[in-house]
Amino acid sequence: MSARKIKLTIEYDGAGFSGWQVQPGVRTVQGDLEAAFASLARRDTRVHGAGRTDAGVHALGQVAHSETDLTLPVEKLRAALNARLDDDVFIVSAEDVGADFNARFDAVSRSYAYLMGFTESPLWRGRRWLVKGAMDRDAMETALVPFAGVIDCSSFCLTGSEPKHHRCRIDRISLEWSSEHGEMLVLRIEADRFLRGMVRSIVGTLVEIGRGRISAESIQEIIDARDRSRAGPTVPPWGLYLERIEYEREA
């Protein structure tokens, strides 16, 4: 008999976690979810995420799957797990899925947002990165153009991670300016996959362009160089949100 498989959609405030992935001796989202399952099922349970988020990174719609022998209706299971989780992580939805569902390998795209504020704000602290100085909006918009389609993102990949290849299919990248709560800038990017530190390196590069320290025209060279040292710095994790993971439509 194959075990029941559950798909979970999870929101978390990254501030209190050393990232997604289980690591000994530190608090992680995966670790807390596995502990919640273990407490409920009274047996070790693995929770498999669609992707790792770094320490401090938030998620609105992380996705994971898990196998379980629990027979509770899925909404009761969700409630029972949430009752075992602290208030900085919450299972937004849970559904029964087929035995072949895999949160990581079945994902067809992932969407991240990076929030920047230009004014200090007690109510946004730990929620957006405070950027100092004026930005050249046109230069930043111009620099988005080369980020379309399948590109090699080696220049935006943190060293230390060793993916098999660095090609990413970027489906969407945009900058949205708002002034509802102080001047604010949001980068949104959707791609089939993300390399470690990729969004934060792209943002760091765009901000250098906005400040005039890198020219908008040189972005193509930076991409072509496939060299992390050519790009801008990696900006802090607390502005980053994993917004959504898309799966193939059900047949």
Place this chain on the structure above:
Amino acid sequence: MSARKIKLTIEYDGAGFSGWQVQPGVRTVQGDLEAAFASLARRDTRVHGAGRTDAGVHALGQVAHSETDLTLPVEKLRAALNARLDDDVFIVSAEDVGADFNARFDAVSRSYAYLMGFTESPLWRGRRWLVKGAMDRDAMETALVPFAGVIDCSSFCLTGSEPKHHRCRIDRISLEWSSEHGEMLVLRIEADRFLRGMVRSIVGTLVEIGRGRISAESIQEIIDARDRSRAGPTVPPWGLYLERIEYEREA
């Protein structure tokens, strides 16, 4: 020689404060601001707010005035005060004003927002009130109608406060629904003055109407009764934001 007078606009996260007003033995926004002035000026300094906010209530644009002998340019003064404040309170702007300016008595209107969420959210915890159950939107909209113009708000005033009168001129009241980050509802209200607990009592009453426990038509009776016991409960402070205080345009 009359002392220099400064107008401050202040943002704060209410979670860490026992409200605006100085009270012995607890942390308050006014207390922290006065301590920052005292540390800078090396003398006791009073900071006079436009109005009090209760424990836990947030502010995006609280206004206060203070007299000081400090001669720093106002932007340097603001920076020096902010350097002496914790990161949950921030002086957004500071300006020199005439000796007759009074943050409280010169205010012509105040605007509050109350944020409600219908789904639990780690990223919104302490920032909006989690409301359970479905709401009848039409009934809630209908119930806004009597809150226009000068009305007696006795039914929405926390007992224990004893204002001279209970008349408030409500200039604007609205409900905005959004679903950008889970279902969310924002009540915005602008008035010349607010009684203690007034926004939170109005919200509590509207939610009872939304749930069908009070009929939308009875809101006029509740107002006319001038009796706090007729209205709905006072909802929690962490959904409430003092958004803005307006002053007469400069001549």
